[in-house]
Amino acid sequence: MLNFNQRIIAPSLLAADWSKLADECEHAIDSGADWLHLDVMDGHFVNNISFGPNFVKHVHQIVPNAFLDTHLMIERPDKYIHQFIKSGSSNITIHVEPDYEIEETISEIKKSGITAGIAVNPETSIESVRPYLDYVDILLIMTVTPGFGGQKFMIDETMPKVKEAKEIREQNNLSFHIQVDGGICSRTAKISASYGANIMVAGTGTFRAPNMKSAIDEIRNA
Numbered sequence: 001m002l003n004f005n006q007r008i009i010a011p012s013l014l015a016a017d018w019s020k021l022a023d024e025c026e027h028a029i030d031s032g033a034d035w036l037h038l039d040v041m042d043g044h045f046v047n048n049i050s051f052g053p054n055f056v057k058h059v060h061q062i063v064p065n066a067f068l069d070t071h072l073m074i075e076r077p078d079k080y081i082h083q084f085i086k087s088g089s090s091n092i093t094i095h096v097e098p099d100y101e102i103e104e105t106i107s108e109i110k111k112s113g114i115t116a117g118i119a120v121n122p123e124t125s126i127e128s129v130r131p132y133l134d135y136v137d138i139l140l141i142m143t144v145t146p147g148f149g150g151q152k153f154m155i156d157e158t159m160p161k162v163k164e165a166k167e168i169r170e171q172n173n174l175s176f177h178i179q180v181d182g183g184i185c186s187r188t189a190k191i192s193a194s195y196g197a198n199i200m201v202a203g204t205g206t207f208r209a210p211n212m213k214s215a216i217d218e219i220r221n222a
């Protein structure tokens with residue numbers, strides 16, 4: 001994985017125009033996206049349904065060299081990770097909130113040779129993921145309640161958690177990157193980076209921006 005200061009920008013395809021998915025994926029890469037963020041939602045863990053492994057497979061066929069950052073907002077990721085691995089995910093992030101074998105699922109993801117992330121919702125404590133921080137490559141701190149794009153960045157509930165996670169990483173010499181997701185634009189990216197995040201997911205802030213390349217540049221340089 002890259003160093004903690006290297007900013008990684010991951011536009012979320014949830015905000016893309018799926019009627020021209022190939023153009024949108026290629027446009028994001030041409031506009032400087034480092035990763036593509038794929039928001040998988042099952043209608044149980046979150047109150048929305050988005051897409052499944054076949055969508056990820058299709059994106060992988062369109063942009064085979066792109067890093068696909070698959071964010072599983074689903075109740076039972078343990079049942080589906082092999083399908084998302086086979087579909088071409090480069091990273092798979094699972095949530096700590098649902099009830100399944102988390103440690104076992106993280107190790108299954110890593111055994112397949114891709115990276116693994118663990119995600120916390122705004123109301124979930126860093127303490128609840130502490131046992132997994134020794135193993136994961138990414139800690140995803142949700143800066144909105146998951147389920148939809150275009151929501152307001154939740155600064156008070158989440159920035160102290162970014163700071164706490166960074167302190168845990170430094171005190172224990174751990175190697176996970178801190179990713180933020182939800183309401184990210186140049187202003188909120190700057191705030192998030194100041195607390196310790198270096199991987200920025202942005203849906204509305206990139207795919208809905210008048211100029212995607214300048215939006216990505218502004219988030220990168222914020």
Ligand code: DX5
Binds near residue numbers: 012014015071
């Ligand atoms: C929300 C998703 C986010 C969302 C980001 O459940 O995990 O990735 O798509 O969208 P914006 O950047 O518009 O908040």
Ligand code: ZN
Binds near residue numbers: 037071181201
């Ligand atoms: Zn996401």
